[in-house]
Amino acid sequence: MNNDDNSLKLDLKTGGSTNPPENVESQQEIPDVSLRYDALREADVNNMAFPSRPTLITLFGISECGKTTFVGSLFAILRRRPHLLNVKFIDSDTLTGFERRVHQRFLSETGQSVIQRTQRKAGSILNVVLGNAQGEDKHMFVLSDLSGEIYKDAISEKSVVLQQTAVKYADKLVIFVDIEALLKTKTYNSYKNNFKSLLTRFKENNMLPDESEIFVAFNKVDKVGILANEEAQNEEGVVDEAKKNEFIQLWKGRKNAVEDSIKEIVSIPDENIFEICSLGIAVGEEDEGLIKLFSKILTKKQHKPLPAAYNWIQNVVKAD
């Protein structure tokens, strides 16, 4: 990394912003303890020092959809098994920010809630510097991991939507869908409805990215099997396969419905739709969808090919 450029005044060392507050997020209080290499504020993104333009990956989704677990798992894979993604993990200016998310992940798994107020107000920007498998061709990826509470607020508040520049300028946007919420009859309709409202608000306000690669991550796919079994089990614990199948069909129908409603708002190729289990990092049994998604988002943005008219090399070859 370029540590010689003193003109870059980003206070990466303290994790604090050097810019005056501009939006809700930067007006937020600092996290409970000020630590070095913590997550950064959005206002600091432009000051990150790297020779080439970083790729901005924005994680988009309402609270409880598993973004924090996703980030914690990504950190674990990058640290210990980066070969699965065919990369080398070389550096990060936000190691504490990652560890803070790992901590939140622990708390939520052990049933302890994280104070939402603190979550909302913490920095949301993380970064990693990766090389290829040989450690060459270094590139910085910047992750925007806003609190799900902010997206929840955005469902009903235009002003919150307008502040989410990390969504508008994302090179890669990962839209998280909470499978668990879709599977429960009580929450299905409201979740789907809110989800659509959220996307519509961003679309209406021109806050969805124009040239971004967009991905959809149906998260907690492990819950499908677990809940199907629970649903199909009688009192003796015997699973009724027909009932189980019925539950799985129901899930497929709901998934298609959500997929269709997303596609009405944004264009997403089918190969960018993933079913993942963001907890799936057991050594040797890593969740295939999760690893594929990590690999896709951690590649430099693919620029659209030039229109045929501009593709002079091919035209010349064809003409010959």
Add this chain to the structure above:
Amino acid sequence: MGNNKKCLVVGLQDTGKSSYMAAFWAIEKEGKSGHQLTFDKYPDNTQYLDAIGNNWLEQEPVNRSSNISQELEFSLKNKDGSVIELAIPDFKGERYKLILQNEIPSEIENWLKESDRILFFLPPTNELVFNEEMNVEANQSVEKKPAPTFNVDEIEPWIQNIELLKYIFEEKGDIKIGFCVSKWDINIAKNVSVQRWIEQEHLFFYTYVRHHFSNSHVKFFGVSAQGLNYDKRGELTEAKVSELTDQGMRAYISSGTDKDYDITKPLAWLLED
């Protein structure tokens, strides 16, 4: 700079910095060990060194209770006869942890500015892993229990080490660093070189080092300053260890599976120009 050199000894808590200093003093103070470095003359004030040296000789954990910064000045004789005046502090690990809390102790900041070589102590432990990586349910947790509020102690110890190294790199760039993995007696039976152990068990740390520091500026050492684990002595009874201490065959440096009783080697390599 002539033959006056400044070296900063870096390490978080329980990484064996003071134990190494204690063994160094106890073994080398008479200047007759025949090792690569040895004392040319006693420092003016050896109160601190004598206290920790006695702990080492009496086979007790080195008692590093004082918060006072121990800034030591050694007059060392090289094997080739040259004399090196070495200024080397022994700061508590807690002082280094403050850096991660954005409270950089001025004494460390000043020493780092003036030092051109670092002796960086690391623990012999593996990284903490997630339950999910081991396919363990959260309710059968093998992880440490997290505190409700995030603080510096919740940061995985090897990530803390990378953060400390990042701070050094930001301040000093590609400086010469000797990495000493302490209590190597725990790992010596693993039949792996120290460098390979770091690469296997601490891949991100290793990659960070390789991509930020020149190969010629980095060397890895295994250090067993105590020569044994006092709590798991096995055949190493007090009498046996006392005998080994006398024979100069207790504390050792290792590149992995070997034992080299010249514990000055990391410092000697570091002081080479």
